Amino acid sequence: xxxxxxxxxxxxxxxxxxxxxxxxxxxxxxxxxxxxxxxxxxxxxxxxxxxxxxxxxxxxxxxxxxxxxxxxxxxxxxxxxxxxxxxxxxxxxxxxxxxxxxxxxxxxxxxxxxxxxxxxxxxxxxxxxxxxxxxxxxxxxxxxxxxxxxxxxxxxxxxxxxxxxxxxxxxxxxxxxxxxxxxxxxxxxxxxxxxxxxxxxxxxxxxxxxxxxxxxxxxxxxxxxxxxxxxxxxxxx
Numbered sequence: 001x002x003x004x005x006x007x008x009x010x011x012x013x014x015x016x017x018x019x020x021x022x023x024x025x026x027x028x029x030x031x032x033x034x035x036x037x038x039x040x041x042x043x044x045x046x047x048x049x050x051x052x053x054x055x056x057x058x059x060x061x062x063x064x065x066x067x068x069x070x071x072x073x074x075x076x077x078x079x080x081x082x083x084x085x086x087x088x089x090x091x092x093x094x095x096x097x098x099x100x101x102x103x104x105x106x107x108x109x110x111x112x113x114x115x116x117x118x119x120x121x122x123x124x125x126x127x128x129x130x131x132x133x134x135x136x137x138x139x140x141x142x143x144x145x146x147x148x149x150x151x152x153x154x155x156x157x158x159x160x161x162x163x164x165x166x167x168x169x170x171x172x173x174x175x176x177x178x179x180x181x182x183x184x185x186x187x188x189x190x191x192x193x194x195x196x197x198x199x200x201x202x203x204x205x206x207x208x209x210x211x212x213x214x215x216x217x218x219x220x221x222x223x224x225x226x227x228x229x230x231x232x233x234x235x236x237x
Contacts, residue, residue: 001231003183007213009231013223014215027131027163032068035127035163036117037061042159043112043150047105055090056103068121075114082110112150120147137166142196153199167218170206172199175228176221178237184209 027035037057044053060066063085065078086106091098103109120126130147134140137160144156151159157169170176172193180186186205192198210220 001182001235006179006183006227006231009227010220010223011213013226014213014219017219017222018215025162025164027128027165030163032126032128033061033066036066036068038162039116039127039148039151039159040066040113042155042162043116043148044103044109045158046150046152046155047109048103049094051092051094052090052101052103055092055101056086056109059088059090060085068117068126075118078117079110079114082113083107086110109150115149116147119149131160131165137169138200140165141169145196152194153196154193161218161221167216168207170203170210170217171221171225172202172206173225175225175232176206178232179224179228180205180209 030038040057040060041053044056047053048056057066060082063081065082065085083106086103086109089100089102092101093099125147130143131140134143140160141153141156144159145151145153148156148159154172158171160166160169161171172188174190177188177190180188180202184205186202188198188202193202206221207217210217213220215223
């Protein structure tokens, strides 16, 4: 892959993303159910491609399984309902075609979501309360990692990005790591990034890369993710 061509594409996309910043969500205007939905998308995306994760979360929402006000936040019956729903094929549009896909690891994901709802809502907590209580984006990320099962630093950063809480945290996805290896010679082990301290060390490297592009971290991150995803597919990676 041509690094110069990739960098040019990233710069073009950064401009488009910044021009459309007004379309971003604002977590202060989202309901708790909407915040739970976003958390579900981020949790599931660690186990499957993003389009399938979104489709799975949407299916659960349509079935009324992502309501923060449910009295029974956990338990085997709720987990069973999640697993049964996730066993159904999901319509997912990829490359202009609709495919029906069964989510992977549905039992594990059902367990993670059940445990998360029990821990957060069963103790009178909420995503909104957690974010309000934090004085910085890094503090919010750390709190989410501690309280949301299935959230590592990457998923917590993605959640905070998607709900509009902050844009300075990097979402160190596989596509971002591939760019760092290809263009910058930075080769972190993905397994090490499950630890917050290791994640933040690589994040600092990425922040310097974003500075070279002259755009905010969140903007460069998203532009790079889109660019590398397409470039890798075209190159047959």
